[in-house]
Amino acid sequence: MIARWLLPLLALAGLVLAVTVTARGARVPPDAAPVAAPPQSSFVTHVAGAGLIEARSENIAVASPVGGLVLAVRVAAGDDVRAGDVLFELDARVPQAQLAVRQAEEQAARAALERLLALPRPEDVPPAEARAAAARAVAEDARQQHAIARSLADSRAVSAEMLVVRSAAEARTSAELAAAEAELALLRAGSWEPELAEARAALAAAQARVAEAQAELDRLAVRAPVDGRVLRLNLRPGEYAVAGRLDPPLLLLGDVTRLHVRVDVDENDAWRVRAGARAQAFARGNTELAVPLEFVRLEPWVLPKRSLTGDSSERVDTRVLQVLFAFDPGDLPLYVGQQLDVFIEAGPPAAAGTEAAR
DSSP: OHHHHHHHHHHHHHHHHHHHHHHHHTSOOOOOOOSSOOOOOOSSSEEEEEEEEEETTOOEEEOBSSOEEEEEEOOOTTOEEOTTOEEEEEOOHHHHHHHHHHHHHHHHHHHHHHHHHHOSOGGGHHHHHHHHHHHHHHHHHHHHHHHHHHHOSOGGGSOHHHHHHHHHHHHHHHHHHHHHHHHHHHHHHOSOHHHHHHHHHHHHHHHHHHHHHHHHHHHTEEEOSSSEEEEEEOOOTTSEEOBSOOSSOSEEEEOOSSEEEEEEEETTTGGGOOTTOOEEEEETTEEEEEEEEEEEEEOSSOEEEEOTTSOTTOEEEEEEEEEEEEEOOTTOSOOTTOEEEEEEEOOOOHHHHHHHHO
C-alpha cells in the first residue's frame, strides 16, 4: 500500500521544489545602493573628464646619470628639498682617484709655468757675469798681445808664425767673449715667449682635465633640480642604480605648493572646451569634497588616451585633449597621483546647438 503511493508523492515533492526554485530565481534583485553618491555638476552645460593630480612642476622622475652602486640616500619619501640638495650618492672611489691624478698633473704644469716666469734665477746671473768678465779680460789680453807684435819696428823681432798665432788667439778670445756675453744676455732675457705659450697651454689642458674629472665626480651626487617634495623613493643604499629612464623611477620629485589636475577630454568633446573655462573637481568616494579649479593651459597635442590601470604602456583606442587646471591644496586630503571627477564648463553639444538654431 505504501509503495503504491510513494512514487506519486515523490513526483509531487519534486514539482513543488521546482516551482519554488523557479519563483525565487525570477525575483528581481533590489538595486544596490552606491558606495558614494555620484557628483553633480553646477554648470548648465559641461564636459566631464577624468583628472589626475600632479605636481605644479610636473612629476619629475629623477634618474641616475651613470650606473653605479648607491652609497647613501639623503632623503626620504615626503621630505621637502631645495634645488641643489643632494638626493643620493653613488660610489665615487674611482673618480676621486682620477681627480687626484689630474690635480697632481695640474700642479706640475703650474710649477713648470711658474719656473719659466721666474727666470732668470737671481743666483744664476752672477756666475754668468763672471764668465763674461773673464772672457772679456782674456780677449783684451789677446788683442793687446797681437797689437804689440804688430807694432814692433823690427819685423825680425817676431816671427811670422808668432804673428799668426797671436792673431788667431785674438779672434778665438773675441769669439769666446761674444759667446759669454750672448749667454748672459739670454739668461737676463728670461723665458722665451713661445716656451711660455706652450707652458700656459699645458696648464690650461691640465685644468680642463681637472674640471672634467670634477664634473664626473659631481655627477655621482644626484641633486634636486627644483624645490619640491620627494613623492616616491625606490632606492636604498647598497643597491645598484641603473642609468636612464626607469619605470618606476628611482625617485619622484615635484613642487606641491600648488597642485595641477591633468584632465583627459574625449576628442569628440574637445571642440567644446575653451581656454579659460571654469572647472570643478570632486574627490572619488566623497562628493562633498569639491574643489574649484583655475585654468592653466590646453596641451596643444591630442594624444592617445592612457589607461589608468598602472601599466604605463597600456593604451585604449581613443584620443584625448589634455587640459591643465590648478588649485591650492591647503589642508585638503588630496595627493599627487589621485584621480578626480572633473566637470568643465563648455558650450552645448552639437545636437543641442542645432535644435536651438531651428
